[in-house]
Amino acid sequence: MVPSIRGVCRVAVAFVLVVAASTLSAQRVQVTLGSAVAQTPVTGRVFVFFSKNAAHEPRLEAGSYMASVPFFGADVDQWRPGAATVIDAKTLGFPYASLTALPAGEYYVQAMLEPYTRFTRADGHVIWVHNDQWEGQRYNVAPGTLTSEVQHVHWNPQARQPLSFTLTKSLPPVTVPPDTRWVKRIKIKSELLSKFWGQPMYIGATVLLPKGFDEEPTRHYPAIYIQSHFGLGAPFGFTEEPGTETPDQQATRLQRSAREPGWQFAKEWMGDNMPRMVAITWQHPTPYYDDSYAVNSVNNGPYQDALLTELVPLLEKQFRLIPEANARFLTGGSTGGWECAALQIQRPDFFGGGWCLYPDPVDFHRNQMVDQYNDSNAFVPNNAQAPVPERFMSRTAEGQPLLTQRLMSQLEAVLGSKARSGQQFDAWDAAYGPIGSDGYPKRLWDRRTGVIDTSAVTWWRDKGYDLTDNMVRNWGTIGPSLAGKLHVYVGDMDNYYLNLAVYRMEDAASKLTNPRADFTFEYGRPMKPHGWQPMTNAELVRMMDAFHAAHPAPAVSQ
Numbered sequence: 001m002v003p004s005i006r007g008v009c010r011v012a013v014a015f016v017l018v019v020a021a022s023t024l025s026a027q028r029v030q031v032t033l034g035s036a037v038a039q040t041p042v043t044g045r046v047f048v049f050f051s052k053n054a055a056h057e058p059r060l061e062a063g064s065y066m067a068s069v070p071f072f073g074a075d076v077d078q079w080r081p082g083a084a085t086v087i088d089a090k091t092l093g094f095p096y097a098s099l100t101a102l103p104a105g106e107y108y109v110q111a112m113l114e115p116y117t118r119f120t121r122a123d124g125h126v127i128w129v130h131n132d133q134w135e136g137q138r139y140n141v142a143p144g145t146l147t148s149e150v151q152h153v154h155w156n157p158q159a160r161q162p163l164s165f166t167l168t169k170s171l172p173p174v175t176v177p178p179d180t181r182w183v184k185r186i187k188i189k190s191e192l193l194s195k196f197w198g199q200p201m202y203i204g205a206t207v208l209l210p211k212g213f214d215e216e217p218t219r220h221y222p223a224i225y226i227q228s229h230f231g232l233g234a235p236f237g238f239t240e241e242p243g244t245e246t247p248d249q250q251a252t253r254l255q256r257s258a259r260e261p262g263w264q265f266a267k268e269w270m271g272d273n274m275p276r277m278v279a280i281t282w283q284h285p286t287p288y289y290d291d292s293y294a295v296n297s298v299n300n301g302p303y304q305d306a307l308l309t310e311l312v313p314l315l316e317k318q319f320r321l322i323p324e325a326n327a328r329f330l331t332g333g334s335t336g337g338w339e340c341a342a343l344q345i346q347r348p349d350f351f352g353g354g355w356c357l358y359p360d361p362v363d364f365h366r367n368q369m370v371d372q373y374n375d376s377n378a379f380v381p382n383n384a385q386a387p388v389p390e391r392f393m394s395r396t397a398e399g400q401p402l403l404t405q406r407l408m409s410q411l412e413a414v415l416g417s418k419a420r421s422g423q424q425f426d427a428w429d430a431a432y433g434p435i436g437s438d439g440y441p442k443r444l445w446d447r448r449t450g451v452i453d454t455s456a457v458t459w460w461r462d463k464g465y466d467l468t469d470n471m472v473r474n475w476g477t478i479g480p481s482l483a484g485k486l487h488v489y490v491g492d493m494d495n496y497y498l499n500l501a502v503y504r505m506e507d508a509a510s511k512l513t514n515p516r517a518d519f520t521f522e523y524g525r526p527m528k529p530h531g532w533q534p535m536t537n538a539e540l541v542r543m544m545d546a547f548h549a550a551h552p553a554p555a556v557s558q
Helices: 005-025 191-197 247-256 262-269 303-318 335-346 405-415 424-432 454-462 467-473 475-482 499-510 537-550
Strands: 029-033 042-051 071-079 084-087 105-115 117-120 126-129 151-155 163-167 183-189 202-208 223-227 278-283 328-334 353-359 392-395 401-404 486-491 520-524
Touching: 029 042, 029 105, 042 084, 071 084, 071 405, 105 163, 151 163, 183 303, 191 303, 202 303, 223 335, 262 537, 278 303, 328 335, 328 537, 335 353, 335 467, 335 475, 335 486, 353 537, 392 405, 401 405, 405 424, 424 454, 467 475, 467 499, 486 499, 499 520
Parallel strands: 029 163, 223 278, 223 328, 328 353, 353 486, 486 520
Antiparallel strands: 029 084, 042 071, 042 105, 105 151, 117 126, 183 202, 202 278, 392 401
């Protein structure tokens, strides 16, 4: 029997009313912007965190994809002091998608607001993003972030009375460690980036000086440029404070590699037998991530140009560095490993050799487990039949899956809309991707559905961010100055499947001719995870010194 239209409408209306009543009866969290910490309207993202642990503020335990307390986030636009906003059942959370799924019980709860800054960029786009304050895009400790007091509450998903919080504190500025005899820090305003973003933007470096630097004022040195995430610590973990490792720290270090503790490296660095070089880590956080990936980007701006034309000349002058390609070396791991390879491939005329450790995907046929050229969805394989196997983005060294692409994408969606999460996938979209019509990065895949945007795929490749494709397409031009300079190391069970892309790069490099690539590829076996490298940092410095001696600068004709 076919029901009447009127009957169907009655059922539909009743269903909507039931859902609405359920949503209204579900527990909510009301957050008020305190007038003591905000005198003008604020745009940003508001969060509420739930923790079972009283030892730390809940905000400090949220955001890690492997060990995060439940939290929920929503955008606020021109939020007025004294006004309230509501986190409710419709607000997306992690790992629970909704407040209705958060189990009842006792929690320590805190609210927080990450303020955004209005940027009027040179390309005409006006956007709101977090303006890094030299904290490295750490959203829960950034200066100016507003927080509430922590409350101990009983959470009942069906309670009608909302929990109420008021933002009353503003987090303080970052404390930069003082310079020492060995370690110096530089921070400069970049004219190129300031012009792009429409307001002052900064880049910098932390410099580790060799023994005898002050005693030999006429001596000049090769430079080691260490690519890494933002951090104010010394290059290679250098520290003059002898320390001890816990058994867990020691086991982790020995499993990953033979890398020495920072104090042990320092003993060698300060000794008579260490090659005299200057080690440098760049600092280049962007409004989207703690690191620009050292590339020119339509979303981030001309970071590579800023680093190579503004920062490097200053460093070479101030620290007496040899201003020649054969005296500029690269290293770094993970994000820094990709930057190491990208800078060496994109600028073989500028750098003399790269020792690149467990790099982010260097071939987008294997963007972790996603083949973005042939897959239509980042979450599941093409043509998968139910029950659909989820695609993972991390695993243990023994192969135990840890986290799916879908769940990581959910985390990023909670941390920020419009690619403002400060996390990995959004970082790639900002560094490699095109600009969307709204002025924010166009995402490679939809964070809720996993559907891949083919226009973004094409952009990533055509702009040269697929390093294997870039290397092969441009070998006739870059080959003569790149051959022999690239050394790549990765564990065979990298936790993020990064070895898969390195295999493809090695295969492509083996087929290059005129000249032959003559690159080094080495894989940690068996079961070596993310972070593996076959040499200590002191040994790496000696390898670079030997390479420098074997590859002198070309003689200048008279």
